[in-house]
Amino acid sequence: MKHLLSAADLDAATATLVLDTAAEMASLAGREVKKLPTLRGRTVVNLFYEDSTRTRISFEAAAKRLSADVINFSAKGSSVSKGESLKDTALTLQAMGADAVVIRHPASGAPHRLATWVEGSVLNAGDGTHEHPTQALLDAYTMRSRLGRLAGLKVAVVGDVLHSRVARSNVALLATLGAKVTLVGPPTLIPVDLRTEVCYDLDSVLSDTDVVMMLRVQRERMNDSYFPSEREYARRYGLDGPRMRKLPEHAIVMHPGPMNRGMEIAPEVADSARSTIVEQVANGVSVRMAVLYLLLGGKS
Amino acid sequence: MALPEAAQSQPKTILTSTDLQRVVDRIAHQILEKTQGAADTALMGIPTRGGPLARRLADRIRTFEGVDVPVGVLDITLYRDDLRRQATRAIGPTEVPPGGVDGRRVILVDDVLFSGRTVRAALDALSDIGRPRSVQLAVLVDRGHRELPIRADYVGKNIPTALAESVRVALVETDGVDEVKLFGGTQ
Numbered sequence: 001m002k003h004l005l006s007a008a009d010l011d012a013a014t015a016t017l018v019l020d021t022a023a024e025m026a027s028l029a030g031r032e033v034k035k036l037p038t039l040r041g042r043t044v045v046n047l048f049y050e051d052s053t054r055t056r057i058s059f060e061a062a063a064k065r066l067s068a069d070v071i072n073f074s075a076k077g078s079s080v081s082k083g084e085s086l087k088d089t090a091l092t093l094q095a096m097g098a099d100a101v102v103i104r105h106p107a108s109g110a111p112h113r114l115a116t117w118v119e120g121s122v123l124n125a126g127d128g129t130h131e132h133p134t135q136a137l138l139d140a141y142t143m144r145s146r147l148g149r150l151a152g153l154k155v156a157v158v159g160d161v162l163h164s165r166v167a168r169s170n171v172a173l174l175a176t177l178g179a180k181v182t183l184v185g186p187p188t189l190i191p192v193d194l195r196t197e198v199c200y201d202l203d204s205v206l207s208d209t210d211v212v213m214m215l216r217v218q219r220e221r222m223n224d225s226y227f228p229s230e231r232e233y234a235r236r237y238g239l240d241g242p243r244m245r246k247l248p249e250h251a252i253v254m255h256p257g258p259m260n261r262g263m264e265i266a267p268e269v270a271d272s273a274r275s276t277i278v279e280q281v282a283n284g285v286s287v288r289m290a291v292l293y294l295l296l297g298g299k300s
Numbered sequence: 301m302a303l304p305e306a307a308q309s310q311p312k313t314i315l316t317s318t319d320l321q322r323v324v325d326r327i328a329h330q331i332l333e334k335t336q337g338a339a340d341t342a343l344m345g346i347p348t349r350g351g352p353l354a355r356r357l358a359d360r361i362r363t364f365e366g367v368d369v370p371v372g373v374l375d376i377t378l379y380r381d382d383l384r385r386q387a388t389r390a391i392g393p394t395e396v397p398p399g400g401v402d403g404r405r406v407i408l409v410d411d412v413l414f415s416g417r418t419v420r421a422a423l424d425a426l427s428d429i430g431r432p433r434s435v436q437l438a439v440l441v442d443r444g445h446r447e448l449p450i451r452a453d454y455v456g457k458n459i460p461t462a463l464a465e466s467v468r469v470a471l472v473e474t475d476g477v478d479e480v481k482l483f484g485g486t487q
Contacts, residue, residue, distance in 0.1 A: 001388075017390065020390075020391075021390070021391050024375070024391040024392070024393060024394070025391075027393070027394065028394070031428060031429055032428065032429065032430055033427075033428040033429075035428075036378045036379070036428070037378070037379060037424065038378040038379070038383065066378075293378070293388070293391070294388050297378075297383050297388045297389070298383065298384070298386060298387045298388030298389070299384060299385055299386055299387060
């Protein structure tokens with residue numbers, strides 16, 4: 001594995017290796033000294049063309065725990081705002097000796113282009129509405145550690161699937177690992193190209209699902225009216241207390257964050273014992289450590 | 301230490317199953333003697349075969365003197381100095397012995413002592429878990445060719461080898477059979 005560009009590129013064996021490695025990384029988090037010498041002398045660049053808090057910090061924490069040097073680069077206040085192209089920025093980073101570039105970009109496919117320009121590894125940290133593979137890996141890790149398995153799990157992905165790279169990556173990865181995904185949302189927000197089951201009625205899927213993954217309504221990507229009003233959306237597709245109580249006893253509620261409390265998820269649900277939202281953040285660091293180790297730990 | 305089979309000459313058996321058991325018994329006795337009853341002592345096996353060896357030693361010590369020695373496993377993959385020279389290795393589990401390592405005498409257990417680099421990595425890994433009072437090293441086979449100033453406190457068998465040769469330890473727990481063989485070398 002040289003790059004991590006898309007969750008769809010991962011076969012079951014590789015994905016399982018990432019999850020198993022992440023489990024070992026997580027077990028090291030409780031130690032007296034959390035830092036490992038593994039990537040000493042390697043440089044990881046966080047190249048962020050879009051606002052992000054948790055993903056950037058998570059990658060930064062992961063790289064630092066493995067002793068890599070981290071350079072943060074955000075488009076705001078940099079030469080990008082002076083009009084520098086992605087390619088020129090990439091070549092600059094290359095010249096500075098980046099062993100890995102973690103890129104988030106509003107254009108789908110930007111990481112793929114970048115991978116053809118730089119010698120180091122490229123990690124996709126979210127590109128447009130395309131993919132966010134480490135999020136899918138940490139979601140799969142969270143499901144596996146809470147429910148003990150992935151094969152045969154019934155996962156409902158609810159909300160704004162159309163604009164969600166998280167959903168796309170999850171659909172690909174969960175299919176590879178043998179889970180059954182159902183997309184739930186208003187017809188205007190369900191893309192037609194994802195080959196998986198679709199349901200437009202949230203209430204009908206709740207009683208027979210192991211995992212409910214709520215997606216954020218991405219207002220910043222909406223340049224059209226996809227639903228009549230926020231109140232109507234929340235009433236039909238928001239996960240509130242009464243809906244949560246329809247779930248089977250063991251079912252968990254996930255959200256990639258950041259949440260719109262009261263919109264797609266009620267505070268009562270987000271703060272309940274079923275919610276794995278905070279766990280997902282912690283698992284994100286372990287999973288990203290695993291990915292960085294597997295990409296950079298061996299012979300380059 | 302599992303090395304690829306160098307099929308130049310017939311492998312030579314160095315320890316049979318019975319020999320191996322006697323050697324483990326002897327190391328267990330030596331540990332008891334040198335540590336005066338193995339109080340405040342923990343055994344930590346280095347994967348893959350150090351783990352089962354550490355458990356066997358603890359088992360023998362319990363049989364001989366009724367002392368329960370806590371056993372752990374110390375994976376050193378993330379501390380290796382040759383990570384960049386080889387394909388990415390899978391990480392094994394690390395299990396801290398019950399009660400931790402702080403203030404205790406920790407005996408690292410491995411199957412073969414060769415360059416000493418594994419032990420160097422193990423010392424680094426151990427110091428990130430805690431601060432043992434002292435660290436000792438027990439190995440089933442010492443084959444020489446040290447590249448670092450490291451020596452074992454307990455040695456099952458010294459085997460003079462050529463660099464081209466490889467020593468392979470097999471254990472029932474990991475390989476289905478107990479034996480030590482010498483592969484390759486001069487034709």
